[in-house]
Amino acid sequence: MAIRLDYQSSDFESRFAAFLTTKREVSEDVNATVRAIIDDVRARGDKALADYSRKFDGLDFATTSMRVSLEEIDAAFDAVDPKIIAALELAAQRIEKHHARQKPKDDIYEDDIGVGLGSRWTAIDAVGLYVPGGTASYPSSVLMNAVPAKVAGVPRVVMVVPAREGAINPAVLAAARIAGVDEIYRIGGAQAVAALAYGTETIAPVAKITGPGNAFVAAAKRQVFGTVGIDMIAGPSEVLVIADGDNDPDWLAADLLAQAEHDAGAQSILVTDSVALADAVEAAVERQLKTLERAETAAASWRDFGAVILVPDLKKSIPLANRIAAEHLEIATADPDALMAEIRNAGAIFVGRHTPEVIGDYVGGSNHVLPTARSARFSSGLSVLDYMKRTSILRLGAEQLRALGPAAITLAEAEGLGAHARSVAIRLNLEG
Amino acid sequence: MAIRLDYQSSDFESRFAAFLTTKREVSEDVNATVRAIIDDVRARGDKALADYSRKFDGLDFATTSMRVSLEEIDAAFDAVDPKIIAALELAAQRIEKHHARQKPKDDIYEDDIGVGLGSRWTAIDAVGLYVPGGTASYPSSVLMNAVPAKVAGVPRVVMVVPAREGAINPAVLAAARIAGVDEIYRIGGAQAVAALAYGTETIAPVAKITGPGNAFVAAAKRQVFGTVGIDMIAGPSEVLVIADGDNDPDWLAADLLAQAEHDAGAQSILVTDSVALADAVEAAVERQLKTLERAETAAASWRDFGAVILVPDLKKSIPLANRIAAEHLEIATADPDALMAEIRNAGAIFVGRHTPEVIGDYVGGSNHVLPTARSARFSSGLSVLDYMKRTSILRLGAEQLRALGPAAITLAEAEGLGAHARSVAIRLNLEG
Numbered sequence: 001m002a003i004r005l006d007y008q009s010s011d012f013e014s015r016f017a018a019f020l021t022t023k024r025e026v027s028e029d030v031n032a033t034v035r036a037i038i039d040d041v042r043a044r045g046d047k048a049l050a051d052y053s054r055k056f057d058g059l060d061f062a063t064t065s066m067r068v069s070l071e072e073i074d075a076a077f078d079a080v081d082p083k084i085i086a087a088l089e090l091a092a093q094r095i096e097k098h099h100a101r102q103k104p105k106d107d108i109y110e111d112d113i114g115v116g117l118g119s120r121w122t123a124i125d126a127v128g129l130y131v132p133g134g135t136a137s138y139p140s141s142v143l144m145n146a147v148p149a150k151v152a153g154v155p156r157v158v159m160v161v162p163a164r165e166g167a168i169n170p171a172v173l174a175a176a177r178i179a180g181v182d183e184i185y186r187i188g189g190a191q192a193v194a195a196l197a198y199g200t201e202t203i204a205p206v207a208k209i210t211g212p213g214n215a216f217v218a219a220a221k222r223q224v225f226g227t228v229g230i231d232m233i234a235g236p237s238e239v240l241v242i243a244d245g246d247n248d249p250d251w252l253a254a255d256l257l258a259q260a261e262h263d264a265g266a267q268s269i270l271v272t273d274s275v276a277l278a279d280a281v282e283a284a285v286e287r288q289l290k291t292l293e294r295a296e297t298a299a300a301s302w303r304d305f306g307a308v309i310l311v312p313d314l315k316k317s318i319p320l321a322n323r324i325a326a327e328h329l330e331i332a333t334a335d336p337d338a339l340m341a342e343i344r345n346a347g348a349i350f351v352g353r354h355t356p357e358v359i360g361d362y363v364g365g366s367n368h369v370l371p372t373a374r375s376a377r378f379s380s381g382l383s384v385l386d387y388m389k390r391t392s393i394l395r396l397g398a399e400q401l402r403a404l405g406p407a408a409i410t411l412a413e414a415e416g417l418g419a420h421a422r423s424v425a426i427r428l429n430l431e432g
Numbered sequence: 433m434a435i436r437l438d439y440q441s442s443d444f445e446s447r448f449a450a451f452l453t454t455k456r457e458v459s460e461d462v463n464a465t466v467r468a469i470i471d472d473v474r475a476r477g478d479k480a481l482a483d484y485s486r487k488f489d490g491l492d493f494a495t496t497s498m499r500v501s502l503e504e505i506d507a508a509f510d511a512v513d514p515k516i517i518a519a520l521e522l523a524a525q526r527i528e529k530h531h532a533r534q535k536p537k538d539d540i541y542e543d544d545i546g547v548g549l550g551s552r553w554t555a556i557d558a559v560g561l562y563v564p565g566g567t568a569s570y571p572s573s574v575l576m577n578a579v580p581a582k583v584a585g586v587p588r589v590v591m592v593v594p595a596r597e598g599a600i601n602p603a604v605l606a607a608a609r610i611a612g613v614d615e616i617y618r619i620g621g622a623q624a625v626a627a628l629a630y631g632t633e634t635i636a637p638v639a640k641i642t643g644p645g646n647a648f649v650a651a652a653k654r655q656v657f658g659t660v661g662i663d664m665i666a667g668p669s670e671v672l673v674i675a676d677g678d679n680d681p682d683w684l685a686a687d688l689l690a691q692a693e694h695d696a697g698a699q700s701i702l703v704t705d706s707v708a709l710a711d712a713v714e715a716a717v718e719r720q721l722k723t724l725e726r727a728e729t730a731a732a733s734w735r736d737f738g739a740v741i742l743v744p745d746l747k748k749s750i751p752l753a754n755r756i757a758a759e760h761l762e763i764a765t766a767d768p769d770a771l772m773a774e775i776r777n778a779g780a781i782f783v784g785r786h787t788p789e790v791i792g793d794y795v796g797g798s799n800h801v802l803p804t805a806r807s808a809r810f811s812s813g814l815s816v817l818d819y820m821k822r823t824s825i826l827r828l829g830a831e832q833l834r835a836l837g838p839a840a841i842t843l844a845e846a847e848g849l850g851a852h853a854r855s856v857a858i859r860l861n862l863e864g
Binding site: 298376377 | 809
């Protein structure tokens with residue numbers, strides 16, 4: 001049973017504030033272990049990878065190659081149900097089409113005094129994509145990371161995925177083929193992150209690593225950050241549903257449970273102005289839990305972190321939603337646009353009763369890698385920009401340097417930087 | 433004396449590779465100290481700030497207010513040399529004009545089957561700007577951080593700056609006024625970062641913190657990351673100058689020293705196809721060092737990390753430049769565009785003999801906060817985008833849900849996520 005908060009009760013603000021800061025994740029401190037693994041991979045390269053894969057995945061690289069061959073990938077693709085292949089291809093096409101619109105344009109121009117200025121975008125040379133093994137090995141996540149990288153123009157996309165006893169989810173390999181991943185290695189954990197960051201005899205290093213992983217992978221990504229770029233470290237997933245009384249409670253209950261089934265630390269929140277709907281949704285959640293495969297996880301999430309917030313008027317949900325800054329926000333009301341216009345903080349907004357968040361997980365075309373744990377206040381979902389970087393360009397002739405140089409000298413001198421001042425002055429024959 | 437590498441010598445590749453991985457920074461481990469300070473500020477708020485400011489800055493908040501008043505800011509503005517004010521205003525105008533072009537446009541559209549998709553950009557609600565005290569208290573850095581935040585539309589820009597015995601560099605306060613900073617507090621160190629991230633009685637929390645700082649500030653930013661956003665943690669500065677033989681060696685020496693004077697860990701590199709120029713620049717560096725105020729710092733940087741690389745042909749400099757991925761790249765050749773077209777990795781490029789990097793530090797209009805330590809391989813300089821975030825939008829009607837829903841159900845089932853499948857199926861009357 002989720003907690004229930006009533007906007008009109010006298011202790012609402014203090015209870016809501018406490019709710020906002022509830023920690024939903026216990027992060028194991030695995031830093032020392034991870035540090036040792038990274039150092040070992042840097043020192044011993046492939047040999048270290050072989051040892052860790054033998055130990056953790058029961059894999060012998062003497063008999064199974066570290067790199068997944070084209071033949072294996074094609075065989076996996078052929079082994080996957082054609083219905084799933086078709087769904088992956090539809091998803092990939094839609095993701096590609098949407099993300100192509102995110103590709104930034106260079107902006108090179110001359111200003112009114114003839115100074116050349118510019119922003120030039122280039123793709124990152126090589127990117128590593130971490131894919132977890134086991135039940136969290138999602139083909140949809142392969143598409144969500146690899147397709148934007150390819151749209152960005154990254155020439156080399158490298159995937160790593162742990163293979164317990166050699167086995168990789170065939171749908172993951174099929175998704176990699178569809179997305180155009182260039183190299184796949186059956187390695188995982190901190191050792192795979194280290195290999196991507198520093199390279200080994202077999203694996204050339206990449207410049208950025210993205211994709212989800214367990215505590216070891218997250219710690220490894222933090223530790224190699226600086227040597228390579230990384231994406232955000234995602235926390236447990238969350239959904240906020242703003243709903244009026246005219247919703248089918250079963251639809252909303254299914255949406256809340258879709259989030260809750262991800263992880264016991266996931267969070268599902270319903271905000272409504274209808275007590276009757278709140279009651280009906282809570283009853284529907286309990287009913288649906290009975291027939292859910294992942295009922296245990298979903299029930300724990302709903303019990304520990306779920307919430308139903310009653311507001312006297314849906315307009316009151318706006319400041320609450322902006323403070324919650326949910327990863328996913330569903331607006332299931334008669335006039336969703338009115339509310340949406342006022343939302344500033346949300347990873348993604350799903351507009352109207354026929355847009356369950358799950359569409360965005362798979363086939364909507366937008367990216368499902370979104371800011372969690374209130375970080376939508378300051379960050380954005382994964383996009384093509386995450387696989388590119390901008391070089392700024394400045395170009396002056398003698399005339400422009402005469403126009404701007406004196407002010408630069410003034411500021412350099414004010415900051416006590418004599419060589420800075422000289423570097424301009426010497427070109428203007430003011431010194432030298 | 434900088435090291436000299438010759439592309440044509442047999443050990444070039446190994447020496448260049450070693451040069452690339454040379455560490456230029458010793459990072460003190462101040463994590464435990466910083467953790468204690470942050471916890472204290474979270475627990476005791478203003479009282480903790482008062483204690484640390486008394487201890488570290490010799491400041492008493494019983495007699496000096498924590499917040500810098502409008503009157504003080506105006507008095508500082510009036511006390512600064514009008515020539516410096518004019519230079520700051522010119523710089524601010526040029527920065528504003530250039531950064532206004534970076535402001536992203538929303539992209540809301542319907543695709544061919546009527547699915548509504550979109551990217552909506554909003555400014556971050558509140559941003560904190562850290563400004564170091566002492567000699568590293570640069571008014572130009574205030575402009576480079578605050579102006580893009582204001583261009584982004586951030587309604588609340590808060591500046592913190594430590595004030596030893598109460599004193600703040602008047603030019604820093606003047607720059608803050610010119611840039612439109614909304615609140616200024618005379619606090620610094622890890623305690624200031626904690627106050628910005630968690631808030632105190634006096635200071636409301638912000639959602640993102642940017643700006644440079646010492647080891648304590650950098651560690652504090654890393655520790656509060658997640659609760660708030662942070663910008664990159666910058667390392668020592670660097671410049672790479674690619675030059676043909678037709679340059680004035682004194683101009684290039686001044687440019688190399690302008691980087692070197694920042695920090696003993698800074699790095700200045702000259703790549704040229706002319707031995708004569710290499711010799712002349714090295715001699716000019718030694719000569720200019722004699723009359724440089726910050727000669728000690730610059731000499732240490734040039735001695736320990738400076739390099740002169742001889743190439744048989746300037747085209748050979750391209751792959752080297754892409755591996756170095758310099759924060760600043762000057763191209764001082766007869767045809768700089770030919771080289772520039774091939775450069776993929778650089779924070780900023782300064783094109784032609786009349787564009788010393790220093791112009792970009794102050795009045796070029798582009799941002800001087802750029803990726804250091806080879807991180808231009810995967811990241812970009814500070815821009816308006818760093819002060820905004822993108823919300824993605826998805827909108828389906830019943831018809832679009834019928835079109836896309838089945839593929840989403842297929843993928844949810846393939847991933848073993850039953851509630852995901854149900855959330856779509858129940859709306860299509862396929863289950864429920």
